Structure formats: C-alpha cells, structure tokens
Amino acid sequence: MEKKDALINYCLRLGDSSLILGQRMAEWCSNGPILEEDIAMTNLALDLIGQARTMLTYAGEIEGKGRTEDDLAYKREEREYYNTLLSERPNGHFGDTVVRNFLHSAFFYHLYQALKNSSDEMIAAHAAKSIKEVTYHLRHSAEWLVRLGDGTSESHNKVQESLNNLWEFTGDLFEMNEVDELLIKEGIAVDLNSIKKDWDKTVNDVLERATLSRPEDEYMQTGRLDAMHSEYLGHLIAEMQFLQRAYPTAKW
C-alpha cells in the first residue's frame, strides 16, 4: 500500500465518523426532549459536520481526481464509508444517544489530543481545531450520563441497558491495520493502543460518577476497517443522500 492511499483512507475514517455521527445528531432536530436540548444536539451535529467537511475536502485533494467534500459525503456507496460502527448506531431513546455520544466523544477527545502532534500539518491543524468542540461534546454527554445514571432508578436502569447494548461496538474504535502501521511510522497517525488507556480512564471515571457498571469486554463487533457496516448505515445514507441523488446538480 502506498502512503497516498493510506492517507486518503485515514482521512475518510476521521471524516466519515464525524459525518455519520453528525447525521445521527441532526435526526434529533425538532425531536429533542426539551427545546434547549434540541438546540444543543443540533449544535453538536453542526460541529461534527464541520469536522467532516475539513477531512473529506482534504481526502479529495489528496486523491486528486476532482472529488469535492459533497461528492464524498453524498455520492459514495455504503461499502465505501469508513466510519466507526458506534457512530452509526441508531439514536434510540435519549439515554441511548447520550451513552453513544459519550463513548464516541471520549474517543474523539483522546484521538484529537494525540493527532495535534501529527506530522501531517492538515491533520494536526484539524485536530487542534476540533479538540475545542469535542471537549464540549464530552462534557455535555458526560454530565447527562451522570445525571441519568445517578438519577432515578428508572433512568439508571435505562442508561445501564444502553451501555450494555452499545459496549460491543467500542472494540471497533481501536482496531488497526496496515494503514495505521504505515502512517504511524510516518508520524501521521497515532497508535490507538496508547489512546485506549486514556479512553478507559475517562470512561471509568465518568461511569463511577454515574454509578454505572462497566460491561465486560466480551464479544466485540468489528468492521470499520473493511467498510463493513450494520444494517443501519444503509438507511441513514438513503436519507442523507436523497437530495443529491434526486437532484444531482442541486447547489446551495
């Protein structure tokens, strides 16, 4: 594998995870439990889609075939997306969304902290900019997790169940292949094993405050590296791509 192809793939992983999680958060728009939280979740969506734009634009530039951020976001097929499996999990009830966002925000937080030192200037700058947004996403979801986990017995049981259900998708966050190997040597990518320790600590601290039990690492789903997805991504993409597919020349 050439460095160029590895770098394109790496940018797609970052961009697609933000894009898909952003699309999920956008689904909450007008459906939030109260107006303030509705606005908050839409803010998160816009932050994430902004992050996706940077990385997809960059991936298109490296590729050099004239594909824009919109081409990459709206004109690829399901098996060409490299987002994390966790990012595509359905919103479920509010507690499901909180747990998914917390686990993912903690991952982005530590990933971007490390990527600030990437030897690729574009990725380093992207990480430095995104860390500010992700720091807030982590705070927002962590506080909600504590509020629900340490709330009533009903809210506690609900988010504990969300956590148990989503846990099998956390292993996928830290999977690596030859792309990582090549880019780690170049100083571009980070070793996800080193991030895992930080992620564990953040997750454990918040779960303790939330009086929730950390599930055992049993069977873990994988697939991100091979663009293998759950049945949910196709539906998400169908909705996300509708306008571009129906009116291919539509412009903002």
Add this chain to the structure above:
Amino acid sequence: MSNTDNQGDVWEVFIQSKPGLPHKHAGSIHATDKEMALQNARDTYTRRQEGTCLWVVPLNAIVSSMPEDNDSFFDPSDDKIYRHPTHYVMPDGAKHI
C-alpha cells in the same frame, strides 16, 4: 421557581460580550441543575460568538420591582435634570465624553 411542565426550573441568562463590559440579560432557559443551566445557556445564546462570559441565575433568586412601585421609584427623577452632568463646560482637549 418550580414549574409543572417538567422542563426544569427557569434560569435567566446574562452574557458579557467583551471582557470589562457589563453582563447583559439575553433571555431565559430551563434546566434542572447549575451545569445544565450553564450548558443550555451556552447552546442557546452563544452560538454566534456573542460572548466571552456567561452568568446563569435562578429566576427565584432575582428580586424585581413591581409595576405598582413605578410611581414612587422612578417618577421623582423626572424633573431633576441637575442630576445629569450636562451643565459642566468641558475643556476643548477632553474627547469622547
């Protein structure tokens, strides 16, 4: 102030647009605790670079004058223009006053 619609208590939001300037009232939000109040205020009122500092205050901590106080509170200042410093002659060198 508790309310019955299950959205949490009402908090008033004050934003400081630049360091050194006063915090100005921006509006209100619902929240069930301090951190939620601060986050909801941030998400609702500071998305377009409106501020550098936020205050949130529970509505029931604010003491307000009532409309029936107006005659005795505010009207007596109507005819006392000498309370405004407009009768001073300013030296030519003093600007921006």
